[in-house]
Amino acid sequence: MTNTLDDLRNEIDELDQKLQDLLNQRAALAHKVAEVKTATDPNPVFYRPEREAQVLRRVKERNQGPLDGETMARFFREVMSACLALEQRMKVAFLGPEGTFTQQAALKHFGHAVESLPLAAIDEVFREVESGAANYGVVPVENSTEGVVNHTLDTFMTSSLKICGEVELRIHHHLLAGEHTRQDKVTRVYSHQQTLAQCRQWLDAHMPGVERIAVSSNAEAARRLKDEWNALAIAGEMAEELYGLTAVQRNIEDRPDNTTRFIIIGRQDTPPSGCDKTSLMISGKNRPGLLYEVLSPFRDEGINLTRLESRPSRTANWSYVFFVDCEGHKEDDTLQAVLDKLEAAGNTIKLLGSYPKAVL
Known part of the structure; x- marks a missing residue:
């Protein structure tokens, strides 16, 4: 018997109801976990990196499709993030401003149910976590094209913080224009120094006479286009959306497998x-x-x-x-x-x- 479109939609509606009920059951259990932890430990630890990693690995291992394992794990990542927020809404500091790849890495690792706190420098992220003002921090440590982030390593020499997780992010750089940009009059391009280095060959070939100006972050490069008509910026999709920019050319990184590794820092x-x-x-x-x-x-x-x-x-x-x-x-x-x-x-x-x- 062939199902009609209405039959299939009704079946989807029924499954949606079951999924919603199961998700709320899971959230209720997470709330009970918080109650048990609080009752048995004066300083309970709500976020358990090893436990979440085990859950996500099992999700990928048992997945049968048609959704791929990565997609299914990302879905469960958000479910766990929302459930953890019922136990404790965490504050996560990251190398800002908003719209950076570090923020993207933080949301990839913790999910969107955390309070994210942008800071201007790597050592500020360390200090915010050391003081207890933030539960965790996210900082870049190495890029597959340009190598290690020296500032992160150097800060560990005097810090008591621990690395409690890592996240890898495929980095795609886009050449972006602002609302007032006159593309035929461009004389400069803004971006972070690491990004300029990761796009060096493309810039040499396509924009040889344009001045390259290094700024504190890709998000800062995107922000500057609001007030300039003769400049472009190189940044990612998050900055593009946040600052309302238009992509002139996408994926201008010299290596298509360009990846940055970020670490999660905490106190335990x-x-x-x-x-x-x-x-x-x-x-x-x-x-x-x-x-x-x-x-x-x-x-x-x-x-x-x-x-x-x-x-x-x-x-x-x-x-x-x-x-x-x-x-x-x-x-x-x-x-x-x-x-x-x-x-x-x-x-x-x-x-x-x-x-x-x-x-x-």
Whole structure:
């Protein structure tokens, strides 16, 4: 028997009702979870990064389509965000202003049921979380095209905050015009210095005579077009929509797989989720073979390194610290063995955090 259009619509309506009832049942359970936590713990922790990562992984693993696993996980991300807001509405600080890729990363990781707080600099995000004015912060740490964000690494040298999560965001840059822009008279293009670098080849080929002016953020570049008629900006879709701009050319980044990795910073440690990464800072007396001594314990224990950076230590000229990301959790026996070997060799170790690998 062939279903009519009305039959199919009625079936969808019935399913919508069931979905709505189930979502409210889930929200009611989340509210009860909050009550139990509050009754048993004077300082309850409502946001559990490892728990959310486990839930999202299961969503993707059991998904049968036709919706793809990523889409289904994003849906559940928003459901969990709304339910968590019933327990505690979180404040998340991010590198602003509004419309930046960092805000986009924050919403991708936490969902839209959080209060997002834009700040002007990376160290301000750290301070806001350290003071307790924000529950968590989101800052960029590395880009697949331009490499590490030095300011983020340097701030960890004096901060007590922990990394409790990560999020990867595919970055697409668009050349944008404002309401009053005269495109035949453009003499300058605004964007963040990293964005200008990520679009260098396209700009060389298509806008060789146009001045490139670096500003504090892509959102700031978009904002400036409100008052200028001879400029364009490079920014993302969020800034385009927020400031009412028009795309002159989309996806002008030099590499189509251009991706930025952001980290979530907070004040507490994160238990194992079953698929984790650990970030640490290692420093030692400058001597021949120091780098080998730092790396060999990871090799001996079969632990894969995902990132290695060196930065000036700020304690003495030509003295450096190593920032290492590796697979595994600090509670794993193999990683604990690495830490023991590094300390036995006279190195100083600062654990920046163990946290779930990015799911979305």
